[in-house]
Amino acid sequence: MKLKNRVLVITGGASGLGQATARYMVSEKGAKVALLDLNEAAGTATVEELGEENAIFCQTDVTSEESIDVAIAAIMDKFGAIHMNVNAAGIPLPCKILDREGKASSLAKYAMVINVNLMGVFNVMAKCAEQMAKNEPDQKGERGVIVNVSSGAAYEGQIGQSAYSGSKAGVNGMNIPAARELGPWVSV
Numbered sequence: 001m002k003l004k005n006r007v008l009v010i011t012g013g014a015s016g017l018g019q020a021t022a023r024y025m026v027s028e029k030g031a032k033v034a035l036l037d038l039n040e041a042a043g044t045a046t047v048e049e050l051g052e053e054n055a056i057f058c059q060t061d062v063t064s065e066e067s068i069d070v071a072i073a074a075i076m077d078k079f080g081a082i083h084m085n086v087n088a089a090g091i092p093l094p095c096k097i098l099d100r101e102g103k104a105s106s107l108a109k110y111a112m113v114i115n116v117n118l119m120g121v122f123n124v125m126a127k128c129a130e131q132m133a134k135n136e137p138d139q140k141g142e143r144g145v146i147v148n149v150s151s152g153a154a155y156e157g158q159i160g161q162s163a164y165s166g167s168k169a170g171v172n173g174m175n176i177p178a179a180r181e182l183g184p185w186v187s188v
C-alpha cells in the first residue's frame with residue numbers, strides 16, 4: 001500500500017513503539033497519523049512535534065468502546081478516512097498467581113491486563129476495519145492494513161507474566177482468524 005497521505009491510527013501513539021511509528025510514518029512516508037492514548041500531555045506534545053496538518057491526538061481508553069467511537073469520529077472528521085491501524089497500546093503489569101504468603105492473586109489485575117492488551121486490540125481493530133471496508137481498493141486491491149503488536153512473551157513469559165503473556169498469546173491467536181475474516185477488505 002502507498003503510504004503518502006494515507007491515514008494511520010496508532011494506539012499507544014504517545015510513547016515508545018507507537019510514537020516512534022508515528023514519527024517514522026510522518027517524516028519518512030508522508031502519512032497522516034492519529035494517536036490514540038491515555039496520556040494527553042505526551043500525545044499533544046507529539047502532535048505539536050509532527051504538525052497539526054499531519055497528526056491528531058485523541059485521548060482514548062482502548063478498553064472503552066465509547067471512547068474509541070469518539071476518537072474514530074474525530075479522525076473521520078479531520079482526515080476523512082482510515083487506511084492503517086497499528087495497535088501498540090499495552091501494559092506490562094506484573095501479576096503473580098500466588099503472593100508471598102501463598103494467597104491467590106485477585107482477578108482484577110489479570111483482567112486489567114487482558115482488557116487493555118487483548119480486548120483493546122480487538123476493540124480498535126474492529127472499529128478501524130469498519131471504516132477501512134468503505135475505502136476504494138488501491139491498485140493492489142487493498143483497502144487497509146492492520147498490525148497488532150504482540151511480544152516474545154506470548155511464547156516464553158517470565159515469572160509474573162501470566163497475564164501479560166496470556167494477553168499477547170491471545171493477540172497471536174486472534175490474528176489469523178482476523179486476517180481470514182477481514183482479508184476480503186483489509187490485510188491483518
Ligand SMILES: NC(=O)c1ccc[n+]([C@@H]2O[C@H](COP(=O)([O-])OP(=O)(O)OC[C@H]3O[C@@H](n4cnc5c(N)ncnc54)[C@H](O)[C@@H]3O)[C@@H](O)[C@H]2O)c1
Pocket residue numbers: 011012013014015016017018036037038039060061062063087088089090091092116120149150151152
Ligand atoms: N518495550 C518492550 O520491550 C516490548 C517488548 C515486546 C512487546 N512490546 C509491546 O509493544 C507495545 C508498545 O510497547 P512500548 O514499550 O512502546 O510501551 P509504552 O509503555 O512506551 O507505550 C504504551 C502506551 O500505551 C498507552 N496505554 C496504556 N493503556 C492504555 C489504554 N487503556 N488506552 C490507550 N492507551 C493506553 C500508554 O499511555 C503508553 O503511552 C506494547 O503492546 C508492548 O506490550 C514491548
